Amino acid sequence: xxxxxxxxxxxxxxxxxxxxxxxxxxxxxxxxxxxxxxxxxxxxxxxxxxxxxxxxxxxxxxxxxxxxxxxxxxxxxxxxxxxxxxxxxxxxxxxxxxxxxxxxxxxxxxxxxxxxxxxxxxxxxxxxxxxxxxxxxxxxxxxxxxxxxxxxxxxxxxxxxxxxxxxxxxxxxxxxxxxxxxxxxxxxxxxxxxxxxxxxxxxxxxxxxxxxxxxxxxxxxxxxxxxxxxxxxxxxxxxxxxxxxxxxxxxxxxxxxxxxxxxxxxxxxxxxxxxxxxxxxxxxxxxx
Amino acid sequence: xxxxxxxxxxxxxxxxxxxxxxxxxxxxxxxxxxxxxxxxxxxxxxxxxxxxxxxxxxxxxxxxxxxxxxxxxxxxxxxxxxxxxxxxxxxxxxxxxxxxxxxxxxxxxxxxxxxxxxxxxxxxxxxxxxxxxxxxxxxxxxxxxxxxxxxxxxxxxxxxxxxxxxxxxxxxxxxxxxxxxxxxxxxxxxxxxxxxxxxxxxxxxxxxxxxxxxxxxxxxxxxxxxxxxxxxxxxxxxxxxxxxxxxxxxxxxxxxxxxxxxxxxxxxxxxxxxxxxxxxxxxxxxxxxxxxxxxxxxxxxxxxxxxxxxxxxxxxxxxxxxxxxxxxxxxxxxxxxxxxxxxxxxxxxxxxxxxxxxxxxxxxxx
Numbered sequence: 222x223x224x225x226x227x228x229x230x231x232x233x234x235x236x237x238x239x240x241x242x243x244x245x246x247x248x249x250x251x252x253x254x255x256x257x258x259x260x261x262x263x264x265x266x267x268x269x270x271x272x273x274x275x276x277x278x279x280x281x282x283x284x285x286x287x288x289x290x291x292x293x294x295x296x297x298x299x300x301x302x303x304x305x306x307x308x309x310x311x312x313x314x315x316x317x318x319x320x321x322x323x324x325x326x327x328x329x330x331x332x333x334x335x336x337x338x339x340x341x342x343x344x345x346x347x348x349x350x351x352x353x354x355x356x357x358x359x360x361x362x363x364x365x366x367x368x369x370x371x372x373x374x375x376x377x378x379x380x381x382x383x384x385x386x387x388x389x390x391x392x393x394x395x396x397x398x399x400x401x402x403x404x405x406x407x408x409x410x411x412x413x414x415x416x417x418x419x420x421x422x423x424x425x426x427x428x429x430x431x432x433x434x435x436x437x438x439x440x441x442x443x444x445x446x447x448x449x450x451x452x453x454x455x456x457x458x459x460x461x462x463x464x465x466x467x468x469x470x471x472x473x474x475x476x477x478x479x480x481x482x483x484x485x486x487x488x489x490x491x492x493x494x495x496x497x498x499x500x501x502x503x504x505x506x507x508x509x
Numbered sequence: 510x511x512x513x514x515x516x517x518x519x520x521x522x523x524x525x526x527x528x529x530x531x532x533x534x535x536x537x538x539x540x541x542x543x544x545x546x547x548x549x550x551x552x553x554x555x556x557x558x559x560x561x562x563x564x565x566x567x568x569x570x571x572x573x574x575x576x577x578x579x580x581x582x583x584x585x586x587x588x589x590x591x592x593x594x595x596x597x598x599x600x601x602x603x604x605x606x607x608x609x610x611x612x613x614x615x616x617x618x619x620x621x622x623x624x625x626x627x628x629x630x631x632x633x634x635x636x637x638x639x640x641x642x643x644x645x646x647x648x649x650x651x652x653x654x655x656x657x658x659x660x661x662x663x664x665x666x667x668x669x670x671x672x673x674x675x676x677x678x679x680x681x682x683x684x685x686x687x688x689x690x691x692x693x694x695x696x697x698x699x700x701x702x703x704x705x706x707x708x709x710x711x712x713x714x715x716x717x718x719x720x721x722x723x724x725x726x727x728x729x730x731x732x733x734x735x736x737x738x739x740x741x742x743x744x745x746x747x748x749x750x751x752x753x754x755x756x757x758x759x760x761x762x763x764x765x766x767x768x769x770x771x772x773x774x775x776x777x778x779x780x781x782x783x784x785x786x787x788x789x790x791x792x793x794x795x796x797x798x799x800x801x802x803x804x805x806x807x808x809x810x811x812x813x814x815x816x817x818x819x820x821x822x823x824x825x826x827x828x829x830x831x832x833x834x835x836x837x838x839x840x841x842x843x844x845x846x847x848x849x850x851x852x853x854x855x856x857x858x859x860x861x862x863x864x865x866x867x868x869x870x871x872x873x874x875x
Contacts, residue, residue: 406562407595409582411609411660421612425599508599 258482267478277483287484289459290467294443297378297463301442304382306434309389314423316390317397327394334387342451345380370460373453377461380452381445389434396430397423428507436499443492464488511573511663511696512538513559518568520554520720528554530720532568536664536698541690543711544700545743551720552700556666559698560589572663588657589666592673594649596641602628602652603637609660627655630689647678658689664696671706683709704744708732716740738793738869741862747798747826752834753866754794756787765794765863768832773808775858781872782863792872795862798826801838805855813838813854815846827852 259277261269281287312330316323333341348355349366357363366372400423408418424431446465449455455462455470462470464484472481513536520529529551536542544552557563559570561582570577577585588609596605603624610620628634631651641649650670657665671679671686687710690697701707707714708728715725716739724736728744735741742748754765754772763779765772772794774782782788801811811831819826820842827838827846838854846852863872 401593401595401598403591403593403595404597406560406582407589407591407597408608408612409562410560410585410587410589410666411612411656412583413608413612414583417612421608422597428599 255482255485258478259486261479263476263478265476267472267476269479273479277479278487281480281483281487286459286462287467290462290464290484293374293460293462294464297374297381297445297461298439298442300375300378301381301385301445302435302438304379305385305389305438306431308382308386309393309434310427312386312390313393313397314419316394327390330390331387333384334391336384336387338381338384338445338447339451341380341384342448345376345448346452349376367453368457370457373457373461377448377452380448381442384448385438385441389438392430392434393427396427400426425508432499432503432507436496439495439499440492443488512536513573513664513696513698514569514571515555515559516569516571518555518558518570519566520551520558520563521566528720529558532720532722534715534722534725536696539694539696541697541699541710541712543707543714544698544717545702545704545707545714546717547743548702550717552702552717553668555717556589556668556698556700560587560666561585586663587666588660588662588664590653590657590668590670592669594641594653594670594673596649596652596656598641600640601637602633602639602641602644602655605641605652606637606656606659609656613660623659623661624655627659630658630692631655631685646674647682650674650682654686654689658693658695664698667697667699669701670699672701672703679706686710705746708744714744716743734875735862735871736874737871738795738864741795741864741871745797747837747839749795749797749862750801750834750836751864752794752796752831752836753791755791756782756789758788763788765792767794767834770811770831772811772856772858772861774861774863778858778861778863778873785865785872787863787872791866793864793866793869795864796856797860798837798839800857800860801836801840801854802857803840803844803854805857809855809858810853811836811856812851814851815848817848818846827854 258267258269260272260274262271262273262276264270312326316327316330346367347353349357351357351363351365351368354366356366364372366376404422405418408422413421444465445463446469449461449463449466450469453461455466465488468481468484468488471477471484515532515534515536518529518532519527521527532551532555544555546552554563558565561577561580565578572585572587597608600608606624606627607620610623615623624637625634628637631654633648633651633655636644636648636652641652644652650673653670657667671682674682683706689695690710699706699710708731711728713725714728714731716723716731718739724731724740726734731740731744735744738751742751752767754767757764757766759766759771759773762773763782765774782792813827813829813831813836815827815829817828819828823842825840825842825844825846827840827844829836829838840846840854864870865872
């Protein structure tokens with residue numbers, strides 16, 4: 222009897238244990254290890270050697286390079302999120318009609334989500350090449366897009382925005398198909414024009430999806446790495462040195478694992494605070 | 510308010526399906542016009558063409574003397590109540606009702622005044638801050654009507670607005686719609702497949718089938734003088750009984766015979782049958798359940814084999830067979846009858862109708 226009771230009490234934990242083990246190995250352990258490392262100076266093997274407490278953090282907060290990384294990241298996130306969401310929304314609205322060839326357009330707009338960021342970056346690199354690139358040929362310009370600090374960040378951001386627009390297109394298409402067609406018919410009879418229908422019905426109807434997409438896009442944009450690695454390597458200078466790339470460089474080029482861990486913790490805090498703020502704002506602007 | 514004219518209006522869908530054929534109708538100012546017919550008869554398509562939500566394939570639509578074929582719905586100045594209510598889910602009841610005024614940039618004070626007035630008329634003032642998901646079916650229906658009436662359009666279009674309500678609420682809302690029509694003096698075009706709604710609400714009813722108008726007339730005329738068997742069967746609940754009969758001459762009088770039953774027709778009826786050369790031929794005898802009585806003369810007697818008795822309280826419905834034809838009779842509740850018994854019932858011969866076997870046209874149509 223006692224044995225049965227114990228088994229019954231423990232069996233739920235047995236079911237949850239495999240998932241917890243995977244989370245523990247790949248999520249919780251690295252997370253706590255990062256926090257631990259951020260409090261130490263490390264050797265080249267990444268082993269904690271000298272406890273410095275908040276030393277790594279205070280170093281970062283007095284570093285111009287770190288603040289530059291933060292600034293570049295914020296600009297990057299703003300461009301990526303706004304352009305990718307706008308692109309996804311416009312293409313989804315355009316494809317929310319029935320006309321011949323709609324599937325071709327839908328596939329084309331959703332395709333970026335199936336492309337790896339590094340391979341897209343390789344293709345962009347060729348397209349943006351100052352001598353043989355198609356962009357300069359079409360525009361009739363001679364700009365060194367990737368090597369010019371004025372354009373490099375915009376180029377990387379636009380590439381990322383295009384890559385993210387595919388999945389946004391998919392989210393928004395799903396959201397649009399959930400809006401009852403009959404309310405548009407009523408709006409037409411009520412006298413609403415296309416813009417009024419879009420701003421008064423479509424956008425509020427999409428607000429739950431818009432919110433979800435915004436949160437996911439912001440987190441994704443903060444974590445962008447591949448395209449920077451392939452396209453600009455954080456340069457020219459530090460003009461595209463996004464915080465994730467800065468973490469990578471500090472850890473694997475400069476072997477300053479403690480500083481990289483501290484930057485990771487700061488990035489985590491920024492994303493967490495932003496997400497919490499957005500969930501607060503959700504109550505005001507999202508209609509379920 | 511407005512008058513509307515539909516001239517030879519046709520609707521053919523892209524797949525070649527013809528929904529409406531040569532629809533000709535003048536709708537008078539302040540008329541409560543009902544489009545009625547079975548599912549798929551083209552009544553909703555006609556309404557949507559008037560609203561501008563469906564393109565008119567051919568023909569003309571005139572509203573107050575203006576050709577409206579190419580006018581977008583926004584410019585037609587009509588209001589529509591949809592079967593599913595079509596309330597904007599993210600807006601409150603107040604905002605739903607104010608929507609059509611806001612998109613027309615009407616000043617705020619006037620919007621407020623009109624919304625509150627309409628809410629008072631429909632008794633939904635206490636619901637103005639709620640969202641549609643927090644409303645019952647009846648309340649949603651009122652909000653949909655309220656949203657339509659705040660704008661004071663040229664005409665109201667209603668597409669089966671009561672079909673989602675339960676029977677009790679539907680009866681209640683029917684009365685309210687009648688009141689609103691009287692109060693507003695509005696032109697209303699109302700689509701339904703429920704002939705009870707059609708009879709109780711309409712000042713004129715248009716019966717449609719397979720995309721064509723079969724008959725357009727006042728409810729009483731439609732009930733007493735239907736143009737054909739379809740209209741006769743569609744109007745009235747329970748529907749009219751149809752019995753195939755032989756037209757014969759017996760004892761120097763014209764009668765109809767079937768399954769050992771014989772009914773002598775009146776003089777006018779006899780004249781029509783003789784004029785139409787129906788003697789010795791088969792026709793349909795049409796008689797409504799309420800025109801079969803408990804008492805009468807031998808000339809009117811029919812033998813009904815009762816199968817099922819339905820007790821409705823104030824009356825009973827006896828379902829059974831006369832010969833091989835299924836028949837329903839509406840009788841007084843105290844009439845002694847049981848399932849499985851043969852009883853005598855008596856037809857009111859002044860109320861019978863006769864229909865041609867082939868064309869199904871009413872031989873007695875006036």
